[in-house]
Amino acid sequence: MKKRWYDYLWIFSLAYLILGFFNILFAWLGLLCFFIPLMISIAGGTKGYCNRYCGRGQLFGLLGGRFGLSRKKDIPKWMKSKGFRYGFLIFFFVMFFQMLWITCLVFAGTRELNEVVTLLWTLKLPWDWAYHGTLFHPGVAQFAFGFYSVMLTSTVLGLITMVLFKPRSWCVYCPMGTMTQLICKAKNRTGSVAAKET
Amino acid sequence: MEAKTRTRRSAFVDTDACVACGCCVKVCPLNAIAVFRGVAARVDPKRCVGCGRCAKECPASVIEIREVQA
Numbered sequence: 001m002k003k004r005w006y007d008y009l010w011i012f013s014l015a016y017l018i019l020g021f022f023n024i025l026f027a028w029l030g031l032l033c034f035f036i037p038l039m040i041s042i043a044g045g046t047k048g049y050c051n052r053y054c055g056r057g058q059l060f061g062l063l064g065g066r067f068g069l070s071r072k073k074d075i076p077k078w079m080k081s082k083g084f085r086y087g088f089l090i091f092f093f094v095m096f097f098q099m100l101w102i103t104c105l106v107f108a109g110t111r112e113l114n115e116v117v118t119l120l121w122t123l124k125l126p127w128d129w130a131y132h133g134t135l136f137h138p139g140v141a142q143f144a145f146g147f148y149s150v151m152l153t154s155t156v157l158g159l160i161t162m163v164l165f166k167p168r169s170w171c172v173y174c175p176m177g178t179m180t181q182l183i184c185k186a187k188n189r190t191g192s193v194a195a196k197e198t
Numbered sequence: 199m200e201a202k203t204r205t206r207r208s209a210f211v212d213t214d215a216c217v218a219c220g221c222c223v224k225v226c227p228l229n230a231i232a233v234f235r236g237v238a239a240r241v242d243p244k245r246c247v248g249c250g251r252c253a254k255e256c257p258a259s260v261i262e263i264r265e266v267q268a
Contacts, residue, residue, distance in 0.1 A: 001227075047236035051220030061221070074259040080215060168257040171219035181218050184236030 006052050010062055013055030017155060020148045024130040024141060027148035034176065041180035045187040050177050057168050060158055064167025075165040075172055085178045092175040095121055099146035107139030114142065118149040119156065204268040207248025212260040213238035222252035222261060 019026035033056070037049035050057065064070030078084055105111035115128040127148075131141055158170030171177055209231065211222075216238035222231050223239070230245035231252055239252075239261070253261040 001224075041236060045235055047218045047220065047233060050218065051223060051233055057219070057221075072254075075257065080217070080258045080260070085217075166255075166257045166259070168219065168221050170257075171221065172217050172258045177217060177219060181236060184218070188235045188237060 007058065009053055009055035010058035011055070013059045017152070020130065020151070022130060023132070024127065024144045024148055025134065025136075027144040027151065028140075030147050030151045033151075037176050037180050038183070041183040041187070045184055047177070047180050047184060050171065050174075050180065054171075056155065056158065057171055060162045060170055061167050063159075064162045070162050070167045071164060072167070073165050075161070075169050079161075079165075079169075080172050085173050088173050089175045089178045096150060099150065100143075103139055103143040103146055106142040107137060113138040113145075115145065117145060117152060120153050205265045206268045207250075207263050208243055208246045208266050209241045209248060209250070209252050210262045210264050211239045211241060212262070213240075215258060215260040217258050217260075219257060221255045221257055225251045225255045227251065 016026065016029060019029075033054075036053070037047075040046060040048045064072070102111065102114075106113055115126070115131050116124045117127040118124055127145065131145075134141065154170070154174075158174075161169035161173075211231075218233045218236055218238055220233045220239075223233060227249070228245050228247065230242045230247075231239055232242075234240045243266075248263045248265075250263045253259075253263055
């Protein structure tokens, strides 16, 4: 099948992870992976981001598919259940807001900048080499450390499930995917109700 | 004489369990599957020949290949 420009977005996902290793402030770019899918689902009512532009999904597809790093086994039933998917979305949200709260405290000056990347919400990895001090407020760097932690954690989880199950198993429980699907469901339900009423 | 019933294969999506990731769309050689309004994948039964590529690719394994009467 003919490759299109968006089939190469995995390069950006890989570059993002590498750049964060050298300068943590690049982590801010990850916000694109949050806002673009949300905008597409809210404005367009589709999962266009997951379907076409998700570089992370492409990266897993490439590593698990072409590079053969996946066992290509079925994902367990509990992992694709609505309970797990919605539960993981809520858990992800809670951890995300906790990260935002810590950022707020640094901005307020009540907490010092912590130059660590937290992997899997528990493992504190020293990451001070990636921060060289900037003209910005330390809160800007704190958000970058927190956001990079979120992105690295989800990549590691995705890689684990890629190896154990099918290459793009992460897509099954990806919080952004679950959230945009919920938005599409809600949007199309209200759309069909409105169409029936007219 | 008994009339022979012709059967063919086609993909079926468990739409309730589908996560609408679109992995199936990318591998379908006949463009017989599409994600409908970001909710779930839908198969075009006229185009689908039941090759099974989508079922193999689906990360949630919610696509089945079944025999249907032609």
